[in-house]
Amino acid sequence: MKASMQLKKKILAGVITATVAAAVVSPPAFAQSANATLRGKASPGANVTAFNPQTGLTRHAKAGADGMYIINGLPPATYKVDAGPGTEQTVTVTVASTATLNLAAAAPAAGDVTANAANAASLEGVTVSATTLTEVRTPEVAKTISLRQIQTIPQVSRNFLEFADTVPGMVFSVDAQGHTSLRGGAQNNSSVNVFIDGVGQKSYVKEGGVAGQVNSQGNPFPQLAIGEYKVITSNYKAEYDQVSSAAITAETKSGTNEFHGEVFDTYTSDKYRSRTPAEENGDKARSFEKEYGFALGGPIIKDKMHFFVTFEQKKFDTPITVTPGSNVPASAVGLLPAAAQAALGPANLPFDEKLYFGKIDWELTDRDRIEISTQVRRETQADNIGAGQSREQSITTENHDTRGTFRWQHSGDWFFNEFKASYENSSNDPLPLNYGNGYNYTWRPNNDAAIIGIGSASALATQIKGQEGPMISDDFTFNDLTWHGDHVVKVGYKYKEVTLHAQDAQNTNPQFFYNVDENGTNELPYRAQFSNPVAGLNSIAETNSKQYGAYIQDDWSINDHLILNLGVRWDKEKTPSYLDYVTPQNVIDGFNSLDPNAQGQFPGQTYAQTLAKGGINYQDYISNGHNRHAQNQWAPRLGFSYDLFADEEHVIHGGAGRSYDRNLYDYLQLEQTKSALPYQEIFFNIPGRSCNVGPNTNCVNWDPSYLNGLENLQALVAGSNKGQEVDMMNNDLKAPYSDQFSIGMSNKLGDWNTDATITRVLSYDGFAFTLGNRYPDGSFFQNGSQPWNNGVPGFGSMIIGNNGIRTRTTQVLLSADKPYTRESGWSANFAYTYTRAKQNRDIKEHYSFDEATIQDYPFVTSNAASKHRFVATGSLDGPWGFTFSAKLTLATPLPWNGTYGYGGGYLFPTGEANRPAAFTPPGSKFLVGGKIWGYRDIDFQATKDFVLNENDQTKFYIRFDILNVFNWKNLVDYNTNFGTIGAPTGTPVVFNKNGNIQFVPRTARFTAGFKF
Secondary structure (H helix, E strand, O other), X not given: OOOOHHHHHHHHHHHHHHHHHOOXXXXXXXXXXXXXXXXXXXOOOOEEEEEOOOOOOEEEEEXXXXXXXXXXXXXXXXXXXXXXXXXXXXXXEOOOOEEEOOOOOOOOOOOOEEEOOOOOOOOXXXXXXXXXEXXXXXXXXXXXXXXXXHHHOOOOOOOHHHXXXXXXXEEEEEOOOOOXXXXXXXXXXHHOEEEEOOEEOEOOOOOOOEOOOOOOOOOOOOHHHEEEEEEEEEOOOOOOOOOOOOEEEEEEOOOOOOOEEEEEEEEEEHHHEOOOXXXXXXXXXXXXXXXXXXXXXXXXXXXXXXXXXXXXEEEEEXXXXXXXXXXXXXXHHHHOOHHHHHOOEEEEEEEXXXXXXXXXXXXXXXXXXXXXXXXXXXXXXXXXXXXXXXXXXXXXXEEEEEEEEEEEEEEOOOEEEEEEEEEEEEEEEEEEOOOOOEEEEEEHHHOOEEEEEEEOOOHHHOOEEEEEEEEEEEEEEEEEEEOOOEEEEEEEEXXXXXXXXXXXXXXXXXXXXXXXXXXXXXXXXXXXXEEOOOOOXXXXXXXXXXXXXXXXXXXXXXXXXXXXXXXXXXXXXXXXXXXXXXXXXXXXXXXXXXXXOOOOOOOOOXXXXXXXXXXXXXXXXXXXXXXXXXXXXXXXXXXXXXXXXXXOOEEEEEEEEEEEOOOOHHHHOHHHHHHHOOEEEEEEEEOOEOOOOOOOOOEEXXXXXXXXXXXXXXXXHOOOOOOEOEEEEOOOOOOOEEEEEEEEEEEEEOOEEEEEEEEEEEEEEEEXXXXXXXXXXXXXXXXXXXXXXXXXXXOOOEEEEEEEEEEEEEXXXXXXXXXXXXXOOEEEEEXXXXXXXXXXXXXXXXXXXXXXXXXXXOOEEOOOOOOEEEEEEEEEEOOOOEEEEEEEEEEOOOOEEEEEOOOOOOOOOOOEOOEEEEEOOOOXXXXXXXXXXXXXEEEEEEEEEEEOOOOOOOEEEEEEEEEOOOOOOOEOOEEEOOXXXXXXXXXXXXXXXXXXXXXXXXXXXXXXXXXX
8 A cells, every 4th residue: 555556557557458458367366375365344544453363473454545455365264353443353264265354343244254163273272252254255166174174074084185075066086996086077186286385286297186196095185284275166266277177275284372282093994894895705805094193283482483293194904806897798707717717806905104294484574474394295005906907916106295385475565475485306106016927818809808917017017207396486466456446466477397207117027918708718818018128218208397377367346246357377388308309210210111011902002191091190290309389378267256235145156267287297208218118019820819920010920938038029029119109299289278167156044155056167188099000091990990900110009199088067066054153063064066077088098099089089978977966064062072973975876988889790880899988877775766876875973072171172082983884885896788789788887796896885983082
């Protein structure tokens, strides 16, 4: 407010011109990604003060001529706010929110407030009587997960993201291997981003969304360190980057002026769980879960500097069942050799994780706050056991993540600035459990679908990959601009320089493949795959990726009813190993050489001409080091909220916007690593699986010596590139993105907050690998077969990377929440999601070899989300220091996505013997609807506090969780039987009743702890 009016008008004019000219958008925004903003009306010219008595933090603002005030950058906590005598109120502000508080003398808080002390303390601190201010005038489709919910809702694992499951449109899942994942809408896990204290935790190399979360049973962050977090399913602000589905923004706990802490220990084992389906006719697999940890926070200098530290560890031995692959009939098991059959059945997955977090905050002045924090994750686990994967072919993964963050926040009379700097070092390193030959059995009638593998995992099981580097960002907020209403304008930039590395294989473990059909298992392998290093080339890809981002957004309060959110974001990423890559000359020569398979029919035809007949221009994939360019990603965002009666009780909200994600380095690096340590393939000319033996083909006659050492296979291709896979990226790759649209209405009905929203999300440019090979006439199918034996002359198959995976999702999101208050002693939450989603590729796959191009894949019902999903939670303060809670989850079955055919030589009109499709298996009963439910679960939790003093701050407690009370079998493995042409089966896909389950069987967990 010290800036001149002329300066403010110039700034505002520039902002409006830029935003309108760009046709921009921007979801809600007066807050930083984790901090809260307080706004409202007071007496004109009044000095408004927000004071946190637990930490000494103080922030000031001066009301304008119209009485409007804005205080930015408040860490979520409880504050005493006043604008002069008679106006003082005690309120709680929540993470990443903009709350309204009017400060008229002797008047209550305006609008949408709920009496609630659940969030009043940073670390269990002293309990005070406070009013929680709930953000409702926002176009964000979002919900806040409170500390009360984190502490009371039944939980299968101490992963704070599990509670996002209570938000419409979100699914937190625990698969058969114990892997945890979070998915938003009908997009894959990698589309999610998690921001902790405003810093993204994105994985740039591997899948999973969050670094370290790919195929992990672990937690990305210690739960004891999370104060609360916000889940935004669509229409997030322009400041959120590298996300195309859901954004999670969490605020960590801080110390206070008093010492507070907690220790806990949780235990369960196979003695306290029911049998899995595979164990019902035999012995239980040994299993246990141990989780323990502590947290401590307090003052270093009272009212100035505080600390908080926490440690958590978990040790699991998770039961798992080895089953056949999902694209084979159950009858295939009896046709396997005895050793392969013996690999099926119960097994387990050991896991160990340690998590550390430390934080110091310093209130340097009443305008400056500095935070320094660090987080460490150390994790070891066994993996790759389950459907089609035996324990013999499993892997052991070392998963490490270390990060440090510095934040400086400065408040002025008319602005707020936050500077952040961070450094990260994250790696995920799987290695095979065993070394030697691998023996893999495949089902011939369905394109050699995997049944089971034994022996050792392939050379490709070695996936040593990671990211390391610094980041800086700055966000500047103008909070006192007026022009036809009040404006809060925010601008920011981010620069990140991160080294990405990837090793995609090691020189070991050849794999042999055996044909299985209705007549049994062929005693001779028909194919072998093996690594073959190229002298002088580095098999480890490393690149220095540079990421640039900037945004501007304007939150325009036109009047007491209407708020417009206008903004735009720009991002650009330069990955030198992709942009500067040069295609080897011998590969280019291969395209321009004669196609040996074409000479009988088309004399003189080169392989490039063969590809051209099939619609592939190989030049689209030839890089000279200068013909690839980084993409400018412009993401406009627009939102609005309309308060019908200007009382924040009935608000219509909506928005539209675009959001970009990124291409994973796990895909981009394959051009280099596949050429340096190629994974080569040789076919064996054996009875029933004949191929053309010749000097320019990758087909040889079988010799038993090939089983006696990797060097015998490598000798077949010595001095040549025969059978070497050629991976190539399109020169014009784009980042995946989504366009998001929403319209809804929020209502406050007594103590209840309700919301009904319809969203439409269209995602584009997902990355996919397809088979580039073509037959001499350009076709992809001949007699139902694909041209696997017609690769690049002198090499092997051509695998090309392109954009093309798409999803189309419409969701109806309904929620009703009754927040907890000490006065009522109970809370409840109901979340219902209706999903209609289509996709052109299985949500878990990026390799797409069933059709000629990704564009040829039909849109089928997505296996990313259930059609109907309902989650209800509730908590209740009982007598004698008890707290009870429960959770009910119901969902219709996830569709099966795969390929189907009728066998007997039947071909579809498009030429393939098997085509992509989706089928939904029948489910089970639950009270209503018949056999429509694919997931059913009821969990209960009871906690008994033994209070040692009157202020409830020092106490022992014991907690009992019983999960899946009714022991419902939430099956995930499928059996398929499509029948024959003319006689298809009525139910082609059913759940394998002896297969794996998601979540857990009925399990009791016991916890003891102490708080002070």
